[in-house]
Amino acid sequence: MTRSRGILVFGGLILAAFGMLYGLHYALFVEHQTLDHMGGTLTQAFALAADRNTPRSTSALEAYSSTKYDYVRQVDAHSHWIGLAMIMVVIGLAFDRVNFSEAFRAVIAFSLLVGGTLFPLAVLLQTYHHGAVMFKALAVASSGLVIAALTAAALGFARPSASA
């Protein structure tokens, strides 16, 4: 197995296992509480509005929005870690057909691994500091790395091999 293929297949498998472990931890200890809180605060906002208690209704609505902000990003981090890992493994299986030099293929593979690890991490970190510019920038940079690596891989697949 070439180095680039190894980075993608084994890196992808480790990333998938990490994403699943995070998902297991999340499902067991966080998700139900988060969903209960989300549904509860929205129902409460309506019930309090019916009781004409506007300040508490608004505060319940804001609690709902904040919880949903976290929930969306926590689930996105989990699904993107596993999704990117699957893409890495599947592309890795065919990576010898990327018609570039092995050194360049290793750069593409490493970029996918780094981007695929950091992008969901940056999304997850946003739940600790809502709207933090640094984490947004990290998400943009790491997703850019994945996009560049995928573009290079697509070009490599399309390029006819010298032996063909």
Next chain:
Amino acid sequence: MPPQQQTERQAMATLAKSPLLFSTFAPMSARRLYLFGGVGLIAAGMLFGDVFAVFVLHQNAGQQGAALIDASRAVASGNAAVSNESFVRLGTLLEDRGTKVDAHVHMVDAGYLALILALVQPYVALSRPTKKALAGLFILGGMLLPIGIFLIHYVGLAYSPFAVIGWASVLADAAGALLIVVLVVQAWGYWKYLATRELTEPVLLAENSMPSRALLTGGTLLVLLGFLHGAYYAGALLYRHEEMETDILKRMLGAASQGNLTMATSEVNNFGMLAGARAVNIAAHSHIIEFGLLAILLSFVQPYVFLSEKWKRRWVQVLLGGSVILPVFVLLELKFGLLAGGIADVGGLAVVIALIGMMVGILRYAGSLDATESRA
């Protein structure tokens, strides 16, 4: 028969008799089970998704809107109990929708995993009967998991000895556990392979044909497009949509509290439109990436599609075409409504038809291989 067609048939017959090809695709082997089971699960899951999109999705969204309007009316009349009841109804509707989406996603994903397992079998150091039994169990789990998820909404807690878990959930969890067990045993087999580094069977043949290259390149481009769209959505729309949702809910509650039901209903409609905008963006993003993965996976099995080059190319074009049509027209649903939705469904159907076309080619290949073997 035209001479070109005759030559193609002869070439395919020679190909089918190749001992190397035979050894990579032995009768009733684990690889065959994974391949047929995987393509079958993906096709069935996509067909279910198409039926769901046509007959359930929009109707369910309408009922969710009606439940929210009822909740707003309850707020206007100062009746907190009725408001809570409306949210219970909303929860039931969300469960109905959610379990169907989950059944669709899990069936397709189990199919993808089966195709990946078909590819990695040479690196799993287990005996042939064990591999075959594992493949049978995996396909069984892949079928039962979505069936269990689908039934959760209908079975509920009927005859269940548990406080919150129904029999359908038990079925789904058991099937999920079966899949995990199979994957763990496969990982153990891979661990054993690492000790010797000896392949237990030949790897699937690599083909540098046009259909294979088109699927690899097209698949990677689809994944790339999905990523670009996801980046655009996250950068330009996600935060705006989150702010809009809070603002709409605030206005909805404010209007209902003041007894302005017309404005509250209008905000419920805005809420529905926003939920629709989010749903189509997420659906387009996830579908285009999944179709990309499917195309890449199918590029590996092209040497085993026993069809003429012309038909192989046709199915590749139909598959890639459908893979672009579905997500693009799902996005256009916001502007063009049901017309775009209908075209998106046709795109999904094109992917299913192409998949079945390729499966017929693999079945023909398996049949001719088995017939050659039995005559020898």
